[in-house]
Amino acid sequence: MAHDGLGEEEHDGKRRDRNGSKEGRPLSILCVLMGSPYESDVTTTLLRLINESMRQSHRVVVWTCGGATTITHRGIGQSKPRNMLDLGTKRETKEYPSILAVIETLIRTSEGNLNWYVCRHCMEERGVSDQIDGVKVKAPFRFIHYRQQSDVTLFMGPK
Amino acid sequence: MRMSLAIIERAYRGAAEEQYGHVIWYMQMHRKIRDLVDVLLRGNAIFYALREQKAQSLTIGGMDLSCLHFYESSIRDLINDGAEVYVYANDMKIFGVQSDQLVPGVRELDMNGVVTAMNNHMYIYHY
Numbered sequence: 001m002a003h004d005g006l007g008e009e010e011h012d013g014k015r016r017d018r019n020g021s022k023e024g025r026p027l028s029i030l031c032v033l034m035g036s037p038y039e040s041d042v043t044t045t046l047l048r049l050i051n052e053s054m055r056q057s058h059r060v061v062v063w064t065c066g067g068a069t070t071i072t073h074r075g076i077g078q079s080k081p082r083n084m085l086d087l088g089t090k091r092e093t094k095e096y097p098s099i100l101a102v103i104e105t106l107i108r109t110s111e112g113n114l115n116w117y118v119c120r121h122c123m124e125e126r127g128v129s130d131q132i133d134g135v136k137v138k139a140p141f142r143f144i145h146y147r148q149q150s151d152v153t154l155f156m157g158p159k
Numbered sequence: 160m161r162m163s164l165a166i167i168e169r170a171y172r173g174a175a176e177e178q179y180g181h182v183i184w185y186m187q188m189h190r191k192i193r194d195l196v197d198v199l200l201r202g203n204a205i206f207y208a209l210r211e212q213k214a215q216s217l218t219i220g221g222m223d224l225s226c227l228h229f230y231e232s233s234i235r236d237l238i239n240d241g242a243e244v245y246v247y248a249n250d251m252k253i254f255g256v257q258s259d260q261l262v263p264g265v266r267e268l269d270m271n272g273v274v275t276a277m278n279n280h281m282y283i284y285h286y
Contacts, residue, residue: 038173047175047219054220071176083179085187096226099176106220 027058030150032143035157036067042157054110062116063143069118072135073128076100107134163196164280170203178226182286183233190240197243205246208234208265238264
């Protein structure tokens with residue numbers, strides 16, 4: 001059964017306001033990332049979403065909660081530990097960027113269109129208060145404010 | 160009696176975070192330190208044993224992540240190192256995976272085969 005405004009209508013990728021008219025302006029997107037890294041591919045998916053959103057000139061706010069607050073902890077450093085399987089091969093001196101380095105690169109190349117916020121409560125609970133300079137620490141539930149300001153909100157991952 | 164059997168069910172995790180350091184790499188490292196582990200793939204992890212997988216890469220913010228998980232080569236390396244690599248046959252049926260889609264050397268086990276394999280190993284890991 002087709003519903004009014006959905007179904008067979010072809011989507012042109014442009015946002016519609018509540019009156020149904022088309023707008024071509026960039027979107028404001030809030031991504032709330034919850035849960036621990038390494039447990040699923042949610043973090044990878046988020047980075048791909050952000051990358052594409054930047055390419056399409058949208059503005060993205062990331063709010064990290066729970067275990068996700070650990071991925072911008074300064075202690076991670078810029079490189080992953082050495083891959084011991086590379087020893088004795090031509091890749092012996094190869095360095096692999098850490099997830100922190102990837103996020104810092106995204107923030108640096110976003111030209112101000114990416115804001116990355118960290119929940120203070122979750123951060124302190126996990127002992128990762130030493131966060132990188134490119135992110136801002138915010139009081140818990142401040143994300144409600146950003147949700148109200150955004151056109152699209154995505155909750156990603158378990159708490 | 161073989162040493163260790165790693166039953167791997169949770170699949171496709173942490174591509175950007177882990178890059179080279181996925182669970183099959185971890186099994187290779189186990190074997191390097193003489194914990195001679197064999198592998199049983201179940202659930203979504205059975206897809207790790209497919210041949211002709213495409214090596215993936217990502218570019219995020221202009222940074223190339225070229226060493227993402229490439230399970231096929233790691234599975235082949237495990238087999239070449241003398242590991243037994245099994246796939247749970249019931250899950251192959253559920254996902255419609257055929258025997259000729261598997262990396263050569265990967266063996267299919269039904270439930271009886273799984274029980275036998277577990278009894279034939281001293282240690283069992285579950286991921």
